Amino acid sequence: MRPYLKIRNLELKTPLMLASGTWGLGENLDLYLTKEEIKSNIGAFVSKGISRFPKKGNPPPRLYETPCGLINSIGLENPGLEVFKKDYLPKLLSYEVPLIINLHGEEVEDFVALAEGFKEEKVDGIELNISCPNVKKGGLAFSSDPKGVKTLVKEVRKVWERFLAVKLSPVGPVYEIAEICEKEGVDALVVANTYPALGVIGLAPLKVIKGGLSGPAIKPLTLRLVYELAQKVKLPIIGSGGILSGKDALEYLVCGAKAFQIGVANLIDPTSAVKIIQEMEELKKKHGLFG
Numbered sequence: 001m002r003p004y005l006k007i008r009n010l011e012l013k014t015p016l017m018l019a020s021g022t023w024g025l026g027e028n029l030d031l032y033l034t035k036e037e038i039k040s041n042i043g044a045f046v047s048k049g050i051s052r053f054p055k056k057g058n059p060p061p062r063l064y065e066t067p068c069g070l071i072n073s074i075g076l077e078n079p080g081l082e083v084f085k086k087d088y089l090p091k092l093l094s095y096e097v098p099l100i101i102n103l104h105g106e107e108v109e110d111f112v113a114l115a116e117g118f119k120e121e122k123v124d125g126i127e128l129n130i131s132c133p134n135v136k137k138g139g140l141a142f143s144s145d146p147k148g149v150k151t152l153v154k155e156v157r158k159v160w161e162r163f164l165a166v167k168l169s170p171v172g173p174v175y176e177i178a179e180i181c182e183k184e185g186v187d188a189l190v191v192a193n194t195y196p197a198l199g200v201i202g203l204a205p206l207k208v209i210k211g212g213l214s215g216p217a218i219k220p221l222t223l224r225l226v227y228e229l230a231q232k233v234k235l236p237i238i239g240s241g242g243i244l245s246g247k248d249a250l251e252y253l254v255c256g257a258k259a260f261q262i263g264v265a266n267l268i269d270p271t272s273a274v275k276i277i278q279e280m281e282e283l284k285k286k287h288g289l290f291g
């Protein structure tokens with residue numbers, strides 16, 4: 001069967017990817033979906049953010065529901081590169097769907113070391129999470145620093161020849177960074193990560209949770225970014241933000257995305273991937289879209 005989309009070495013059977021962090025490290029995917037459902041509906045699995053060394057993440061509360069959205073403050077808890085490769089990677093590879101590793105670093109050297117650490121593994125690609133603060137720049141997020149992103153992508157490209165995506169933050173000089181990614185040889189842009197947000201957990205004394213907002217609340221905001229970026233850059237765009245249905249997914253595709261990722265949809269219903277692909281295919285036929 002011809003792939004739905006091929007970007008460099010990455011071959012997607014369907015345009016649907018499971019977004020970083022919303023299926024953890026994939027250990028439980030086969031509790032909810034059969035192997036056949038996984039292979040025929042999921043274009044690619046994106047891992048939770050992996051850092052060089054283990055990270056404990058933030059103390060609870062880590063999740064806060066808002067009308068139409070979810071604030072998460074996980075703090076990128078993960079077992080670190082070596083434990084991930086030894087204890088989690090084999091199961092993820094056994095699903096036989098393309099695997100993209102989401103990388104989290106605090107300086108350029110971390111991302112380079114991570115990319116090098118996956119070179120000998122059978123992973124299909126990496127996705128750089130540039131929403132993290134760059135310690136060497138006093139904690140300024142990579143996503144606020146176009147020069148920093150340029151250096152980051154250049155250095156990672158030197159050691160990584162397979163599929164390379166940058167996951168943009170929706171805030172900051174987004175268009176400038178997208179153009180830099182294009183010039184520096186990135187293969188695709190994931191548009192976009194969560195939006196900085198705050199929830200009030202306690203009124204008196206005041207207790208708040210600060211984190212990233214995802215879910216239907218952000219869909220119109222991210223759709224606009226996708227629509228406008230698709231006219232500015234030639235790089236394939238992978239839309240991510242608030243997709244809960246086949247119609248949501250199709251809206252991203254008609255606005256210029258070549259593929260899409262689902263995040264909180266997985267938390268609401270672990271079988272969402274199958275339902276979204278089915279519904280999207282029916283709608284495509286109904287509207288005579290995409291051949």
Ligand SMILES: Cc1cc2nc3c(=O)[nH]c(=O)nc-3n(C[C@H](O)[C@H](O)[C@H](O)COP(=O)(O)O)c2cc1C
Nearest residue numbers: 019020021049072129214215241242243262263264
């Ligand atoms: C619980 C949770 C954990 C997440 N962890 C990561 C992560 O480790 N790295 C990352 O780049 N994005 C992470 N994200 C962001 C998602 O991958 C996705 O881009 C975002 O939630 C927007 O999509 P959605 O509205 O469909 O959820 C996380 C989101 C949630 C809800």
